[in-house]
Amino acid sequence: MDRNKISKWLKGPAKMGHKYSLSAIYFCTGCGIIEVPPVITARWDAERFGVIPVASPRQANLFLITGYVSLKTLKAIIRTYEQMPDPKYVVGFGSCPINGGMYWDSYNTIKHLDKYIPVDGWIAGCMPRPEAIFIGVTHLWTLIDKDMAKGYVKYREKYESYRKNQEQILGKLEWKPLYPIRRRK
């Protein structure tokens, strides 16, 4: 750790903690997962950036959506995302979660991921290179520093809209709402 940043540390220790220990949940949502094993192994070594994969959503605070999201996966993604503790950051990896990418006219993949869960950053490309993940992570650091990675707060505030969108596409969801839903008159 850079010694010059020690004043920054003292200002927001929790923030620095979140920033430099991103535990990415190991969930293979799409074909982008092929670039994650090289990134976490010896050659590219994501641990330099404090990113390690963890197996359980309860331990994770970074959710890499690696590639296209089909309807069945979207259900699993929402469940996993709701199980993660705050603060949590979502990064869309690849073109497909941004606007559908290659599968823009497919009947079974969603086109805009941020309609269903909040996304803090995107890494474009098909397939993005391992370096792009690191650039994405360093950008996420900046966002955390500037209090701009507030997707989880948005999710809490706009939970009704998110839940409505989710139910519009998936039908009735079988689990209870994460946050209480206020009834409008």
Added chain:
Amino acid sequence: MNKELLTEILATFKKTQGYIEKDNRLFIETKKEIVPALLKYFKDKSFDRLAMVSCVDRINENKLEIIYILTSFCLDNPLNIILKIKISRNEPELDTVIPIFENAEPYEREIHELFGVDFIGHPRLTPLFLEREYEIPPFRKDFDMRKYSEELFDSVPFVGDEK
């Protein structure tokens, strides 16, 4: 050898046409009643491997075409048998071939889901891939994928934009 096989098939089974294409492909067209007997016949002739079951929507003829592809585990016979039958598109029904080839099970399940063909005697015709229910099975030609996905996904508003 392959020509002899073809003559024997045409002699044994009525209502069956067939021809051999180059690169060891034997195409056979038949009726759906004969399929189990024909598959059993091939299995005894050491074509004991069902490579796949496929379906083509021939919308102009108002028929669905079911295709069985058989190959052999024997190393010296590279022949591929492509068996085609046509069934009605409005009431597609067919006997399952699981008693003969056990690995037909997921293929038939997939065709049931994507083309809406009913396989009589199949133990579990539950959804395999899809999450939503579709009025027209999605792989049929009259299912307009672009229109459907536009209507479904674009109707969901961005969070913060909606009124």
Added chain:
Amino acid sequence: MRELELYFGPQHLGMVGNFSITLSVEGDKIVNAASNPGYLHRGFEKLMEYRTWSQNFPLVCRINVIEPDSMEMVYAMAVEKLANIEVPERAEFIRSIYLELARIGSHLFGLWAYANMLGFDTVAQWAMYHRDIILDLFEELTGARVYHIYINPGGVRRDFPKGFKEKIVKTLHSIGGCVPDYNNTFFENRLFYERAHRIGAISQEEAIKYGAVGQPLRATGIAHDIRKVEPYAVYDKVEFDVPIRENGDAHSRILIVRDEMIESVHMIFKLLDMMPEGEVWNRTPNPFKWNIPEGECYVRVESSRGELGLYLVSDGGDKPYRAHFRTPSYTHGLVILEKVLRGANISDVGNIMISLYVIAPEIDR
């Protein structure tokens, strides 16, 4: 004891890939297993009906992310067969070398997953690094790491760059030099034997009955390989062995993976020596006005996991009328996995699944 239902995946410790299995368990023992695919279903074959013949090349390689190259090859072969396109000899050599490199890369990825799952982290790191330097070769040849889109109908996109042959030889030597290390730490290690022996065993009769292909079939003693049975590209001009084993368990399957990689390396060296000079691409018509005559065909290639087939139908238009991929993981994941898991322990699910080389995107398409 009471029977319970256990949902295994898609987000689970022991699961590789976006796939899920519903297990009925009695204590630690699995009574019944039902595969639950569809998490990666994109409707590829429907998407292909909406795109022209050449637009489909970037699409088909995305069906299987581990080894996209055999997907390109099988589609190119089908198009060439329907449209009667000849391929220059040099292009066929380049294709073979390219496919063998892809096979090594894919096997190394499988080895990473398997070693990681068994707890051999060192070997996993080596395998992933070695796959990465093969991806560097692809990057130099095609410009991309994962999706190459290199094979065109009528040949390949471009010739080998200058000095590329030497680079292939150098890379393969550096990987081949590590084979004794791999053997010592993994393949001939007593621990690997203990952890994989008799896990997920299938007999020869079962393999035939359930239609196994690739390593699960060859591990039971049948030397079935499309490169031998129905040679494509230049596999009839080069000598190679098809490695087989007798036991049919996870141990045999992984050893076959090693033997195949070594065989592929030797084959690439032979092919590089035999390579002729000449053109690499017979030009195809303008892709926007390219109509392929009516017809249908079934072509098959040997991918790293077994037989990969494509049934392609053309109605004389500029788009495919119907395409159906027969992918190797399909029967492995949906039929054999269910049968083999019956009676196994919960702790062996990952072991069995990865040793059968079940790749989810290939099943769902």
